Amino acid sequence: MSQSVETIEKEKSPAKKQKKPHSTFFKVAWGVVFVFVVMIFTALLILWNYLDNYERSDPRYYLDQVVTLLENKQYEEAARESGFEETTFFTFERFEEYVTDILGDSTDLRVVESKSDAENERNYRVVGENGELKFVLTEQPNTLGFGFSSYSVKLDLGSGGTWKIVAPDEIAVSVDGIELDDTYRLDEQMIPDPYETLLDTSLAPQLAVYEVSGLYTRPVVTAENAEIVYDEDNTTVRITDSLKTPAAEREEMIINAAKTYAAFISGDAQMKDVAALLYDQTKFYESIKTYSSYWYIDHDSAEAENVKLFNYTEYAENAFSAEVTFDYRVKRTKGNINQVYPTHYRLSFMEVDGEIRLINIEVL
C-alpha cells in the first residue's frame, strides 16, 4: 500500500511541475485585478474631488446656504454669509428688521434667478411673504480646483450710498435714530434759493450740510417740527422749518407786502411803496426798480380777496418765506368791468440792519 502511494506521488510530481505556468498566470491575473482596483479607486477619488469642485462652482451652492440660514431665522449668520457690514446708520438690528419685514414668517423661500448684465455676476431674488431680497453673486475666477470658480454672495440692500442732508442751522437732525453732530457736517454751506438774489450772499441765512454714508437703504431722517423732503435723484434730503405758523405781526407783514406788490403791478401803488419794503442790495430790486407798469385795464378799484398764507418757512430766526394766494379783483363801474386775477406769490424776508426787509418775490 505504501509503495503504491509513493508511486502515485512520483507520478503526480511532474504534473505539479506542469501547473507552474498556471500559477504565474493567476499571479499576473491577480496583479491585473489589483492594478484595476487601484486605477478605479484613484479614478473615483479624482471624480469625487472633481464633483466636489463642480458643486462649489454653482452660485446656488453659496446662495442656498444663506437662504437656509434665513429660513432657519439665523440672521446673524446670514448677515455674515451675505457680506453685510454693520455701519453706524445700518446696524445689525436694522438688517434683521429689514429682512424679517420682507420675508415674514416664511420657512420655504423661493429663489428666482434674474437677468444680469455683468458677465461675472449672477442675480437672484429670494421671494418672501411681503417682498423679495435681491442677491448679487460675483464670480471669483479660478479659485477652485479643476479651473472652477467660486462665488461671493452679497445682499443688495438697495440704493443706500451717500446722502446729503440740508437743514437750517438750529434744527437738530437725526438719521436712522442717530443725531448728526459736527462730525457729519461738511465745510460747505448752502443758501436757501430765495436768498440767492442777494448781491452779498454772505448776508444770507446759511443752511448746514450734513453727509452720511454707510447706508444700505434710503435714510430715515427725522427733525422736530420740520418738513422733510427726499430728493431721490440727487440723494439729498432737504429740511425746512415750515411746520411753524408765523406770529400775527409777521403774517400781516407778509400779506401786506404781497398786496402792495400786486397793487404796484396793477398801477394802484407806486414804486416807492414797494421800495419801502424792499432791501435794495438784491438782484430782484435791480430788476424791479426800473419796471414800468403798462396795466391796460383802466379801473376804479382793486382789492385782494380770499387771502391765504401757507408754507411759512424759517431759515433762521429772522429769515423766512411764505406763499400767499388771493383773488385780485379789479372793478370799473363804467362798462361794468369786474375782473378776477388768481395770484400766487412766494415772498422772502430777512433782517438787515435790525429791520426785517423784503428780499425776493417769486410769482408762482
Added chain:
Amino acid sequence: MKIQSSTKKGRVKRVIARTAIMLGICLAAIIVFIYSAMLVICYGPSPRARDLFVNTCMETSFLKYFPPLVLSSSQIEVIQKANSIVDNGEVTVGQQDYTNVENQNTSQPAIEIVDVVGATYKGKMMIVKDPSRVVVGTSSDTFSADKGGKKLDQMIEDEGAIAGVNAGGFVDDGGVGNGGMPIGLVIKNSKLLNGDLNTPVTVVGFDQKNMLHVGTMTGQQALDKGLRDAVSFGPALVVNGKPLEVSGTGGGLNPRTAIGQRADGSVLILVIDGRQPHSLGATHKDLVDVMVDFDAVNACNLDGGSSSMMYYQGELQTVCSSLYGPRRIPTAILVKE
C-alpha cells in the same frame, strides 16, 4: 502523434481560457467603474451633478435605463420635478399682425445664422425676418407607424423649402423609432393632421397673421386661435415677453431645438448640438437664457436629442448626435424659399 495533438489542443484551450479570463477582468473592471462612478455621481458631493446626470439620462431613449440602476423611481421623480421649467399655464395673448414684415427694416437680412455658444454647448440660431415663410412640414398627410417618417433634408426638398429643423415629438421606443407617428397635435395649412380636439398639450404654432403662439391648449383651442401651422412639444420657454421660471438645473444637458419670435415678427430657430465632445448640450434654462438674449417674446422648446438638426441650403449646419446620421422624423419647421 495523438498525444501531441491533445497537448496542442490543451494549449489552445488554455490560451482561450486565459484570454477569456483577462477580458472578463477588463469587462468587470469597466462595469465596476461605471457603476461606482454612477454611485459617486448620485450619492457623492454634488447634488447638481446628480440632477444633471439623472435629467440628461431620463430625457434620452437609451440612457434612461441607467439612473434606475442606482436610484429608486421615486427619487428620480423628485429630481426630475425639482429641475424643470415651471409651467404657469400662461398662453400667448394678443393679435399681432405680421403679414407684411418682409417690407419693413430693409437692413435686416432675410435669413441670418448666428453661432450660439455657452459653457456646455454650441449651436446655431437662424433668424428669419419674415414669419410667413416659416411653416410646418410633415412626412405625410396621413401619419403611420408602418410608413415611417422622412429625413429632414428630404422633407425640405419635397416641400420646396430652403431651410429646416426638426419639430414635434414622435413615438420613439428605445431610441430606434422610425419617426412615423407624431405625438400630440400637428396642424398644417389650418388642418388638424394629428392629435385630438380635447386633450390639452403644449403647442407652438403660427396663426394666420404669422404670430407665434405658445402654451398649453387643446386641439380645438388651437384651431379656434386660427393656428395655420403648429406642433406639440414643450416646455414653453418665454410667453408674452416673460421667461418662464426655471427650478434647479432646468433639465439635463442634451441636444436641443427651439423656436421663438421677436416683437418685430422675426422668427428665431435654435438648434444646440449635444452628446458630443465639442458640445455636451444645453438645459432648458440655457434655452430660456438664449431666447431672452435674442429678445424673444414667445418661445418654446421643440423635440431634442438625436433628432436635433438644422439644414440650410442643402447643408447640415449642426452636428447630429445620432451615430447613424440624421433621423427620420414626422414633422419639421421649414423655411420656404
